[in-house]
Structure formats: C-alpha cells, structure tokens
Amino acid sequence: MSEIWVLVDTTADGKIRNVTFEVLTAAAKLKEKNSATVAAVYLGESAGSIEAELGKYGADKVYKIESPALKDFNPSAYASALSEVIKKYNPDIILGGNTMQNQDFLPRVSAKTSGGLVLDAVDVDISASSTLAIKRYRYSGKSISGMTFHDIKPMMATIRPNAFKAIEKSGAAEVVSESPEVPSQENVKILETKLVPKDRPELTEADKIVSGGRGVASTENFKLIFDIADSIGAGAGASRAAVDSGYVPYEMQVGQTGKVVAPNLYIAVGISGSVQHYAGMGSSKVIVAINKDPDAPIFQKCDYGICGDLFEVLPALTEEFKKLT
Amino acid sequence: MKIVVIVRQTPDTEAKITANSSGNGIDENELKWILNPFDEFAVEEAVKIKEETGAEVVVLGIGPDRTLETIRTAMAMGGDSAIHIKDESFGSTDSYATAKLIAYKIKAMGDVDLILAGKKWIDEESGQVPIQVAAELDIPQATIATKVDVNEAAKTVKVQSEIEGGQRILELNFPALVTCERGLNEPRYASLPGIMKAKKKPLEEVTLDSIGLEELGLTKENLGIGGSRYSVDNIDIPVINRSLNVLKGGSSDMVEASEVQAAAENLTKLLREEAKII
Ligand SMILES: Cc1cc2nc3c(=O)[nH]c(=O)nc-3n(C[C@H](O)[C@H](O)[C@H](O)COP(=O)(O)OP(=O)(O)OC[C@H]3O[C@@H](n4cnc5c(N)ncnc54)[C@H](O)[C@@H]3O)c2cc1C
Numbered sequence: 017m018s019e020i021w022v023l024v025d026t027t028a029d030g031k032i033r034n035v036t037f038e039v040l041t042a043a044a045k046l047k048e049k050n051s052a053t054v055a056a057v058y059l060g061e062s063a064g065s066i067e068a069e070l071g072k073y074g075a076d077k078v079y080k081i082e083s084p085a086l087k088d089f090n091p092s093a094y095a096s097a098l099s100e101v102i103k104k105y106n107p108d109i110i111l112g113g114n115t116m117q118n119q120d121f122l123p124r125v126s127a128k129t130s131g132g133l134v135l136d137a138v139d140v141d142i143s144a145s146s147t148l149a150i151k152r153y154r155y156s157g158k159s160i161s162g163m164t165f166h167d168i169k170p171m172m173a174t175i176r177p178n179a180f181k182a183i184e185k186s187g188a189a190e191v192v193s194e195s196p197e198v199p200s201q202e203n204v205k206i207l208e209t210k211l212v213p214k215d216r217p218e219l220t221e222a223d224k225i226v227s228g229g230r231g232v233a234s235t236e237n238f239k240l241i242f243d244i245a246d247s248i249g250a251g252a253g254a255s256r257a258a259v260d261s262g263y264v265p266y267e268m269q270v271g272q273t274g275k276v277v278a279p280n281l282y283i284a285v286g287i288s289g290s291v292q293h294y295a296g297m298g299s300s301k302v303i304v305a306i307n308k309d310p311d312a313p314i315f316q317k318c319d320y321g322i323c324g325d326l327f328e329v330l331p332a333l334t335e336e337f338k339k340l341t
Numbered sequence: 342m343k344i345v346v347i348v349r350q351t352p353d354t355e356a357k358i359t360a361n362s363s364g365n366g367i368d369e370n371e372l373k374w375i376l377n378p379f380d381e382f383a384v385e386e387a388v389k390i391k392e393e394t395g396a397e398v399v400v401l402g403i404g405p406d407r408t409l410e411t412i413r414t415a416m417a418m419g420g421d422s423a424i425h426i427k428d429e430s431f432g433s434t435d436s437y438a439t440a441k442l443i444a445y446k447i448k449a450m451g452d453v454d455l456i457l458a459g460k461k462w463i464d465e466e467s468g469q470v471p472i473q474v475a476a477e478l479d480i481p482q483a484t485i486a487t488k489v490d491v492n493e494a495a496k497t498v499k500v501q502s503e504i505e506g507g508q509r510i511l512e513l514n515f516p517a518l519v520t521c522e523r524g525l526n527e528p529r530y531a532s533l534p535g536i537m538k539a540k541k542k543p544l545e546e547v548t549l550d551s552i553g554l555e556e557l558g559l560t561k562e563n564l565g566i567g568g569s570r571y572s573v574d575n576i577d578i579p580v581i582n583r584s585l586n587v588l589k590g591g592s593s594d595m596v597e598a599s600e601v602q603a604a605a606e607n608l609t610k611l612l613r614e615e616a617k618i619i
C-alpha cells in the first residue's frame with residue numbers, strides 16, 4: 017500500500033479540530049496492518065506550521081495544498097484542488113472527520129476521481145483483500161453494517177467524531193507543498209458568512225450531552241438543561257417535541273430527522289424515548305434517563321435513570337455534578 | 342423556468358428493521374414506505390416557487406415499482422409531472438450510480454434551471470447523491486438550505502446554508518442544485534383531491550434497458566446491492582442491551598421530593614464509580 021491520507025479539518029479561526037487527531041489515530045491502526053505512509057492533507061489559503069502538531073499524532077508527511085482560491089470554502093474549488101493532487105500521488109485511502117465541510121465536498125471528489133466514498137464510518141479496517149473495510153450505522157442507527165471496498169482508488173471515508181480516541185505519539189512530518197490550478201468559480205458568490213459564537217460543545221462532537229424533551233415544558237425551563245450541561249461541560253440537545261413546541265431551535269434536535277450523536281454520556285430529561293429519538297442517540301456509550309413516568313419507553317433503553325420529577329431532580333443533580341472535580 | 346425535485350422513498354420512521362435472509366440488506370416485506378422527510382421540504386419549496394413564478398415542477402425518482410406511490414405523493418403536493426426511472430435493483434444501488442442516472446436524465450431534459458433535493462436520505466445519513474449529481478452536471482450547489490430566494494429575471498438563486506457554527510448566504514447562477522433542511526418551510530399535506538389529480542398527471546416511466554449504461558460508464562453489475570464501489574457484507578441489528586438501573590422511590594415508583602437528594606447523590610456515584618464517565 018502506498019499512502020493513507022487524512023484531511024486536516026480546521027475551525028474558523030484556524031485551529032486543527034480534534035477529530036483530525038482521531039482520524040490520524042484511525043489511520044495509524046490501518047498502517048500497522050499494511051505498511052503505508054500516513055499523510056495529513058491541508059487544503060486552504062495558507063497552512064502555517066501545522067506539521068509539528070500533526071506529526072505528533074502520527075502523520076509521516078503533510079501535504080499543504082495552498083491557494084488564494086481556497087481561502088473561502090467552496091465545494092467545487094476544494095474538490096477540484098484535491099482531485100488534482102490525488103491524480104498526482106494516487107493515494108489508496110483518504111480519510112477525514114465526518115464534518116459538514118467534508119460531507120459537502122468529498123462527494124464531488126468521488127464523482128471527479130471515480131473513487132468510492134462512505135460517510136460517517138464508526139470503524140475502519142483493512143479487509144482480507146487488502147481494501148478498506150468499514151462499519152457504519154444504517155437505517156438511522158437501527159442497524160450497523162460491515163462494508164468492503166472493491167479494488168478501486170481512492171477509497172474514501174469520513175469518520176464520526178468520538179469513534180476513535182486520539183492518541184498522541186511522537187514523530188515529525190515531512191512537508192510537501194502543492195499549489196494546484198483551481199478553476200475560478202464564477203457561478204457562485206459568497207454573500208455573507210455568519211458565525212454564531214457557541215458557549216457549549218457542538219452536539220456532533222460533544223463527549224457528553226444533556227437533552228430536554230416535552231417534559232421540560234417551556235423555553236425558560238430549558239435553563240435547567242443548560243445549567244446541568246454546563247456543570248459537566250456537556251452539549252445541550254432536545255427532542256423533536258421540544259423543538260416543535262418552540263422551546264429551542266431545530267439545530268438542537270437529536271434524532272432520525274435531527275442530529276445523530278454518539279457521546280460517551282447522554283442524559284435524556286423529560287424525553288419518552290421514541291424510536292425516532294433513540295435512532296439519533298442509541299449508540300451513546302452510557303444513557304441516563306430522568307422521567308416521571310415509570311412506564312416511559314426510555315427506561316427500557318437506558319443504563320441509569322431516576323424515576324422522578326425533573327423539576328426536583330435536576331437542581332439536586334446539578335449541585336452534585338458541581339461538587340465533582 | 343423549470344425545477345426538478347429528486348425524491349426518494351424511505352421506510353416509515355416507526356418501522357422495525359430486520360435483516361434479509363442473505364444478511365446483507367433489510368427485509369422489505371411488510372415495510373411501510375414514505376416520502377423521505379427531507380424531500381418533503383424540497384417538494385414544498387418547488388411548489389412555493391411555482392406559485393410565485395409559474396415555474397414548471399418535475400418530480401424525479403429512481404427506484405422499484407413501489408417508488409411510484411412516493412412520486413405521486415410529490416405530485417399531489419403540487420408537482421406537474423414526473424419521471425420514474427425504474428428497476429427493482431435500484432432500491433439498493435449506491436449513490437454513485439444513482440447520481441449518474443439522475444444526472445443523465447436531467448442532462449437529457451436540457452432546460453432545467455434548478456434542482457431541489459433533500460439534505461439526506463434518513464436511512465443512510467448520506468447526502469451524497471445530490472452533490473454527485475451537481476458534480477456530474479458541473480453546476481454549483483448549496484447544501485442544507487434554510488432559506489431559498491429565486492430571482493427568475495437574473496437567473497440566480499440566493500440560499501442560506503447551514504455550516505459548522507453558523508450560516509452562509511450564497512448566490513448561485515442557474516442551473517444550480519440546492520439540498521433542503523428542516524426549517525426551510527412547512528410542507529403541505531397531500532390533499533385527497535390532490536391525490537386524485539396526481540394520478541392523471543403526466544408520468545414518464547424509464548426502464549433500465551432504454552438507458553445507455555455504457556455511455557455513463559456503468560454496467561448492470563454497478564446497480565443493486567452488490568454495487569460497484571463497495572459491497573455490503575453484513576447487517577447487524579443491534580439489540581438494546583443496557584443495564585436498566587433505574588432509581589425509584591421507597592413507597593412508589595416515583596422518587597418523592599424527600600428522596601430526591603439521596604437519588605441525585607446515588608446516581609452521581611454510579612456515574613463516577615461504576616460507569617467511570619464523569
Ligand atoms: C418522520 C418523523 C421523524 C421524527 N424525528 C424525530 C427526531 O429526529 N427526534 C425526536 O426526538 N423525535 C422525532 N420524531 C418524533 C417522535 O416520534 C416523538 O414524538 C418525540 O421524540 C417525542 O418527544 P418527547 O419524548 O420530548 O415528548 P413525549 O413523548 O411527549 O415525552 C415527554 C416525556 O416527558 C415526561 N415528563 C413530563 N413531565 C415531566 C416532569 N415534570 N418530570 C419528568 N418527566 C416528565 C413524560 O413522562 C414523557 O415521557 C419524529 C417523528 C416522525 C413521525
């Protein structure tokens with residue numbers, strides 16, 4: 017095997033996202049089975065000296081694909097730049113975090129290079145026939161399937177945040193600079209970008225999540241959910257009933273038609289545990305339920321729970337969580 | 342102005358999924374099928390644009406016979422006509438081949454200004470098909486749209502797209518592709534008269550044999566569950582296997598006010614010492 021590429025995902029202010037280190041760790045696992053070079057691949061206007069940090073997480077090489085045309089994310093320009101460099105180096109495998117940006121442009125790369133792409137993998141491996149093998153959820157978390165790539169190049173996959181734990185090693189990466197020709201994108205203009213500063217972790221990347229449902233009963237009461245979430249540094253989510261009732265915005269919805277999340281800890285408060293809600297959080301490691309109805313379906317789908325009134329339980333539990341250090 | 346909405350069928354969200362006998366797909370017997378919820382937003386948006394501009398709305402779906410019902414639902418919501426690309430194997434064809442077929446048909450139509458699709462198919466959490474269609478047609482895309490404004494005279498569409506940590510407003514020249522997110526609009530219900538009328542609207546059925554697959558760089562083997570890029574080896578239906586350790590009250594199922602403090606301490610201890618999670 018030649019090279020395994022890992023796409024470098026950065027935040028708006030240029031920091032490397034943790035998921036990149038998780039994916040580098042996944043790539044290191046593949047490298048053990050099939051001696052290959054692991055290369056981190058940056059796409060953007062200017063990378064800066066990212067190689068030290070990437071080397072520490074196992075990158076042997078860093079490709080810096082830099083161009084003024086890559087300043088703002090444009091799926092077609094990014095796909096074109098990456099496809100050019102793929103054609104030059106012919107990597108076997110390309111992995112990246114399952115971020116919105118990767119989901120937006122990798123399908124175009126797959127169409128341009130005739131490579132294959134699977135999104136949102138929770139495990140990767142090398143198959144018996146030396147191709148990429150993948151595990152991913154399907155039917156909204158109701159099933160998990162094993163898939164094996166046929167012998168094509170490149171084999172691409174995005175990996176769900178938190179599926180791998182980033183492991184720091186030691187190492188240094190060699191830098192390769194590329195500046196492919198990027199066709200101008202006259203048929204699309206970016207008029208405005210609005211970034212809303214978030215005071216809590218993004219749901220899809222959060223290690224812990226507390227979600228509220230219809231039982232929380234109002235926008236004001238959601239403060240109880242935010243308070244307990246903040247006491248453990250958790251993200252805050254909601255059921256569709258809470259969103260449809262207008263308590264909180266749709267971007268907080270977890271479930272089959274909301275966000276699919278897989279934190280280590282998921283606390284469901286005043287949520288009955290419908291099939292559609294469970295589809296979005298059922299792969300969480302530990303599920304805790306707080307509900308006053310002993311017959312709520314969530315109590316058949318959780319690890320721990322308290323059968324009680326959330327307005328009494330939450331303040332007490334928040335105080336207990338605050339005592340932890 | 343011509344709009345194509347691409348729609349897909351999906352098992353009812355309540356459906357219990359079981360593996361088929363060969364273990365590489367799901368058992369489709371007795372499943373109830375619905376229009377993919379995100380595609381409802383696409384159909385609604387197309388119909389809204391039609392009401393404002395008089396645009397023509399064509400519904401396009403690929404799938405086995407049963408897909409027709411979903412296509413009719415979209416026509417009942419206001420689509421003018423439909424194209425059904427038909428083959429039994431299409432139900433599980435991978436996104437790469439699906440996109441090639443959709444792009445082929447849209448190219449053949451020649452005069453399409455706007456393509457609307459769902460943000461993702463809820464079964465697969467994928468969202469690859471529309472983007473690959475845009476790539477095949479070499480046209481711009483705006484994904485995860487929560488606002489769409491068409492300017493027919495200028496032949497542009499202004500889209501508010503959700504991005505990591507915020508939104509972005511893009512202006513795309515026609516022809517363009519937009520994928521639709523919840524919040525974009527409130528999909529109307531297909532009314533009974535609408536459903537009756539839909540049965541009489543023009544429907545073009547396209548069979549696999551009438552499409553020059555080779556021209557598209559595809560073979561029959563590329564379609565269906567075997568796929569061309571990868572194969573599905575197995576499907577596991579995880580059983581819910583959780584410890585169900587629910588703290589209850591002393592005298593009833595519910596923890597009383599006087600017992601809440603003890604329950605909170607107890608749960609915190611379990612999460613710390615047993616689950617080692619906080
Ligand atoms: C196509 C489709 C897609 C859907 N997608 C989603 C999705 O993505 N996400 C999603 O969540 N749902 C989704 N749903 C909706 C889903 O079917 C349920 O209706 C929804 O999850 C219910 O939300 P809930 O549990 O908050 O409300 P309810 O089912 O009303 O439950 C409220 C719970 O709160 C408890 N409660 C009330 N007061 C208190 C109190 N004081 N203390 C403690 N407990 C209390 C009650 O006992 C009850 O169990 C979808 C449905 C459809 C048809």
Ligand SMILES: Nc1ncnc2c1ncn2[C@@H]1O[C@H](COP(=O)(O)O)[C@@H](O)[C@H]1O
Pocket residue numbers: 347348349377379380383401402403404436439457458459460461462463465466467468469470471
């Ligand atoms: N077989 C199909 N026929 C028509 N449209 C499809 C098909 N598959 C996917 N789409 C469209 O592409 C969107 C995303 O699907 P997917 O890429 O499969 O997640 C759907 O919401 C549909 O709008």
